[in-house]
Structure formats: C-alpha cells, structure tokens
Amino acid sequence: MIAESTRDNIFPVKQPLVLPVNTNGETKKDTVRKKSQERFLMSKQLHRFSTRALALQCAILRGELLSEVIRDRVRYLLLDFLAVTLRGSILPSSQTVYAMLRSGAFGSCNDEHGVTILGRAERMEASWAALANGVASHGLELDDVENESSLHPGVVVFPAALALAESLKSNVEDFYAAVVAGYEVTLRVGAALHPAATYERGFHPTAICGALGATAASARLLNLSPEQTTMALGIAGSMAAGSMAYLDEGAWTKRLHPGWSSHAGIVAARLAQAGFVGPTNILESRYGVLHAYSSAGDVSKLERHQDDEPLIMKVSLKPYACCRYMHGPIDCLLKIRQQHSPEPEQIAHISCGVLTGGRGLIMDPIEQKREAQNIVDAQFSMPYGAAIALLTGKAGLSVFTDSWLANPQLRSLMQRVECYTSSELDAHYPAEWRAAASVEMRDGRIFEESIRYPLGDPHNPLSWEQLEARFHELVSPVVEDEAKRLEIVERVRTLQAMNIL
Incomplete structure (x- = not known):
C-alpha cells in the first residue's frame, strides 16, 4: 500500500477530476491506478534510494495539490525560460538547428500536428521542437541554475514539457506537475552524481541529468504508470551524454546538450509508453548513471524526505551572461x-x-x-x-x-x-x-x-519586477511590439490554461 503520508505530501496520488465513480467514491481509472501502484510496491523490493522510488514520486504527482508558492515558482522560472529562449533563437547556433529542421530530413509539421518553435513561424513534431528550443535556451548562458547539482534544469525540462503539453493539449495542472517532476529528477540526480566528480570525468551534468529530468516531465504528461516511468528513465539512461570538450575550442556543443536531452526525454517516454523495455535500476546499478558518470556518486541523495520542499524552490536565476x-x-x-x-x-x-x-x-x-x-x-x-x-x-x-x-x-x-x-x-x-x-x-x-549568496540565488533573488524588466530587455529584439511582450508576461503570471505560446 502507498502510505497515507505519501498521499498528503507534495507527491500525492493522482486522481482525475471528472470520471465515473464507483460505490467507494473512487473513479474506475483511479482504482486501476491504485492497484497498479500497490503491485508496483509489493512486487519490487522498493528501496527509498532507487530509480523505482523516484519514478513513483513522479507518476503520482498531482498539479492541483501543489501550493500556490510552488505554482508561482513554476511561472517565475517559465518567464525566465521564455526570455532566454526567445533571445537565444537569433543566435547563429540556433539558426543552424532551424536550417537542419527545414531541410525536411525529419518531416514537416507546419499544421495542427506541429508545435511551436519559440521565435519562429514554422512548427515541428514535439521532440524536434524541444531540441530546437533547448538549443536556443542555452546559448546566452543566462538560464537558471541550482547550487548543489551545479546544472541548468529549466533548459531541459521546459522544452520537453511545453512541446509535449502543446502536442497533447494537456491541461495546466498536468503541466505544473510535469515541470515540478522534471526539476525534481534533474536536480536530485545531479546532487547524487556529485558535480565536481562529473566535471572531472569530462561530462556536463546538465546533459546527463537533463535527459532523465526531461523524461520524468514527459512521462508525467503522458500519464505513464510508475512501472512505465521506471522504464522511461531506464531508456533515457542510454541517451544521456554530454562532453565538456567544448571548453577547449569555444564550440557550440554545450548549447546542444539541453536540446538533445529534451528531445531524448520525449522519445524515451514515448518508447516506454509503447512497451519498450529498459533497465529498472538505471541510477543505482553497477553500470548505472551514478557509477558511469561519477567517481563519487551518492545514492542517498536520491531520497526525498517527507518534509523536503520541492527542489524547484532552490533554483537560482543568472543575472550575468556567463558561467x-x-x-x-x-x-x-x-x-x-x-x-x-x-x-x-x-x-x-x-x-x-x-x-x-x-x-x-x-x-x-x-x-x-x-x-x-x-x-x-x-x-x-x-x-x-x-x-x-x-x-x-x-x-x-x-x-x-x-x-x-x-x-x-x-x-x-x-x-x-x-x-x-x-x-x-x-x-x-x-x-x-x-x-x-x-x-x-x-x-x-x-x-x-x-x-555569501550571489545575486539570483533564492536567498538573494530577483523580484518579479526585475524579472519582467529582464524579459523585456532580452526579448525586445525578437518581439518588438511591447503590447505582445506584455501579453506574454500576463499569460505566464496567470497561467490558467496552456495558451502561453
């Protein structure tokens, strides 16, 4: 059984809002889901440090039960993401990605089946739109960051969540849940890796952890079960990559890392949904992420304690255009x-x-x-x-x-x-x-x-007003009409429906 405390915390059991209800007050869909979760817990030796435990937390997260403080944080980080991505869309590195997609090698979705490429008129299938937006978002070195994991979560989670939510016509509650789940996995795995040890091995933590975080967000939007989410994370583990060699020559490949991670996250989740089998212990096994990409992996960092606030609350903004x-x-x-x-x-x-x-x-x-x-x-x-x-x-x-x-x-x-x-x-x-x-x-x-706390840290934050000013400064070369920029800000600040794009 799932403990009552689990239902009451930030990761409660997901229940649809409107479905036929049985005599016990539960919907049929909810009953099936609960039994699946119980089988999942009973049939596996579920360790609190395991991939399965992390997958369960993501699968049962309900957006409508998130506090307004957390929802406001999602909106705050979303506006920052839109600012850096729209401005990043005019960089030469981003333009090469758009040219590749326009070549037709990946098909064209300039119709109702395509989703938004930020700052562009053309549309693409969700996983490729996520790649394009992820590359654009990381080009300025202004995207959000978190201390303990030393990585950039927003540029891997938002491209996948926005693209898939638009494609699926998801409701805003599922979007909130997906973003919080994506940040949680990205940052928890990042802390467990021990970033200094990952850098020492020549890997970029944003790229490695980002593939898993984007997968968690995608799995939540696809409403995958805990078992399917575990499989999705296992599949994503074989897609996680990102070399630090860009430092030697000023290459653009660092900008590719979040784009590829976002793309991989959607693909991994869809493969799991279709029944593709991945390893169930991709994080903690002897060949798993914590051993392959770090010499100092700490599996205990994967655990979420009941009183812990979601890690999305610990994310910093970057006021300066550099590391x-x-x-x-x-x-x-x-x-x-x-x-x-x-x-x-x-x-x-x-x-x-x-x-x-x-x-x-x-x-x-x-x-x-x-x-x-x-x-x-x-x-x-x-x-x-x-x-x-x-x-x-x-x-x-x-x-x-x-x-x-x-x-x-x-x-x-x-x-x-x-x-x-x-x-x-x-x-x-x-x-x-x-x-x-x-x-x-x-x-x-x-x-x-x-x-002690650099500007942008949660202990020394940018206010909403400062963030809005930054948004206008960054976005004005792309969206010249101030009224349109103000409309974007208003839609993000209210976020009552997935109409921000």
Whole structure:
C-alpha cells in the first residue's frame, strides 16, 4: 500500500477530476491506478534510494495539490525560460538547428500536428521542437541554475514539457506537475552524481541529468504508470551524454546538450509508453548513471524526505551572461567599482576567489583564460568577467560581445587577474556558492569584498519586477511590439490554461 503520508505530501496520488465513480467514491481509472501502484510496491523490493522510488514520486504527482508558492515558482522560472529562449533563437547556433529542421530530413509539421518553435513561424513534431528550443535556451548562458547539482534544469525540462503539453493539449495542472517532476529528477540526480566528480570525468551534468529530468516531465504528461516511468528513465539512461570538450575550442556543443536531452526525454517516454523495455535500476546499478558518470556518486541523495520542499524552490536565476561560477566574484567587483571607482589604468592586481568545483571551468589554465578567443571562451573566463565588470559596471549580454573581446583596455586588464581557491570558500559548497574578490591599486590601496549568496540565488533573488524588466530587455529584439511582450508576461503570471505560446 502507498502510505497515507505519501498521499498528503507534495507527491500525492493522482486522481482525475471528472470520471465515473464507483460505490467507494473512487473513479474506475483511479482504482486501476491504485492497484497498479500497490503491485508496483509489493512486487519490487522498493528501496527509498532507487530509480523505482523516484519514478513513483513522479507518476503520482498531482498539479492541483501543489501550493500556490510552488505554482508561482513554476511561472517565475517559465518567464525566465521564455526570455532566454526567445533571445537565444537569433543566435547563429540556433539558426543552424532551424536550417537542419527545414531541410525536411525529419518531416514537416507546419499544421495542427506541429508545435511551436519559440521565435519562429514554422512548427515541428514535439521532440524536434524541444531540441530546437533547448538549443536556443542555452546559448546566452543566462538560464537558471541550482547550487548543489551545479546544472541548468529549466533548459531541459521546459522544452520537453511545453512541446509535449502543446502536442497533447494537456491541461495546466498536468503541466505544473510535469515541470515540478522534471526539476525534481534533474536536480536530485545531479546532487547524487556529485558535480565536481562529473566535471572531472569530462561530462556536463546538465546533459546527463537533463535527459532523465526531461523524461520524468514527459512521462508525467503522458500519464505513464510508475512501472512505465521506471522504464522511461531506464531508456533515457542510454541517451544521456554530454562532453565538456567544448571548453577547449569555444564550440557550440554545450548549447546542444539541453536540446538533445529534451528531445531524448520525449522519445524515451514515448518508447516506454509503447512497451519498450529498459533497465529498472538505471541510477543505482553497477553500470548505472551514478557509477558511469561519477567517481563519487551518492545514492542517498536520491531520497526525498517527507518534509523536503520541492527542489524547484532552490533554483537560482543568472543575472550575468556567463558561467554561474563567475557570478559571485563579479558581484564583489561590481560592488568595489560602485563604492571606490578604481581607475582601470591604476589597477595593479585583481584577485578572484572562486569555488574549487568551478576552477576547471573558469580558472584553469589561467593563461588560456586570459586569452579568450571567442564569446564562449569569454563566458567561461574569470579574467574576462572580472575585467568587464570593472571596466563597464556590467556583466550582461551587452558586454559579452566580439567588440568588447577585442578591446585593448579589456585585454590589458585581463592579464592582471589572478584566481585562487580556498577551504573557507569551499566549506559551505555546494549549498552556498560563496566568493571573494580584491582590487589592489598601484598606490598600495586594496579594496576587498566577499559574498555569501550571489545575486539570483533564492536567498538573494530577483523580484518579479526585475524579472519582467529582464524579459523585456532580452526579448525586445525578437518581439518588438511591447503590447505582445506584455501579453506574454500576463499569460505566464496567470497561467490558467496552456495558451502561453
């Protein structure tokens, strides 16, 4: 039997709202589902750390029982996703994906069977639309992120959930449930992997965990049973991939990772729905995700305790157009600039304290990071982030450009940036992404700052008003009509039906 406490928490048993009811007050569909869940629990040795347990939590989640606080968080993150995806749709990397889809190799769905590609007129089958939107969403390096898992959940969950919900004509309650389930799986698996160990092996956590999270969201929208959801996750485990080799050459493949994960999630869920068999222990087995993609996997991180809030509540937004590991030091340097206005020519030395978990992304090798050659390089260069913050007082999209990359004053300042790691900063990682920075002037003055929660963290959040301003700033080149942008914002803030697209 499913414990009553399970029914009462954030993952309660799903019941359709309108169906014929039997004499016990249960619908026929609900009775079948309950018996399936009971068989699932009794026929398997269901461990609280298992793939099956995670699948069960997703399958029985009910959107209508989510608190308004959680629903508001879904809407908040959705608006952020739409902002970065619409703006990302005009990037060259996104354009190549649209060209591939237009080639006809994957068929055309420019009719009622196709779903929306954000920022575009053409439509495609759901899994390919998810790929296109996922690629666009990750191109700016402005998409949401979570501390413990060190990954980007929104760009894998929303492309799959939006595309499939549109295709299935899902109700908004199922959409809420799918998004929360997708974030939960993505972030729980990400924490269990131990991101530093995954980076060390050369894998991108967003790509690995994202395929599983997109699958969870898709499975929930398809109303899969716990057994089918387990199979879907097992299938997705063979689709999870994402190399960190993009760091060496400024390649676009990082942008592909969430797109492919979203695509894989829909395909995996549909395969499971059709009866395709996958492994039932894809996370915890000796050949499973936690062992294949990490040397420090911790299966206990998969467990959800009854009093835990959904992990979607722990997600941060990114105010700066670069790797999240750069944001803390940038916050410190922006404050130093605001308070002391150091003249760039008089700066002798800049020191940035970064987290060990991110040093391979933004710090090492420091000589290479000081010589960033393209925008992707700049987005993962602490010397670039530090120099641009001090020069301009900004770190948004407008200053991660080729023209700034070629600026002689910026290139000179980048050579004066040093980075370090310390046990003091790492002591609270990954729960807290602390950072520090100092600027030493040629006359001997030293300005220092530190931060506990970088801007955008749930403990230091952007308000709805700030998020809406960011939406207009990002989206205006794509949706020039302010009235249309305001309409999108209003539809997201109310979200009474799946009519946002």
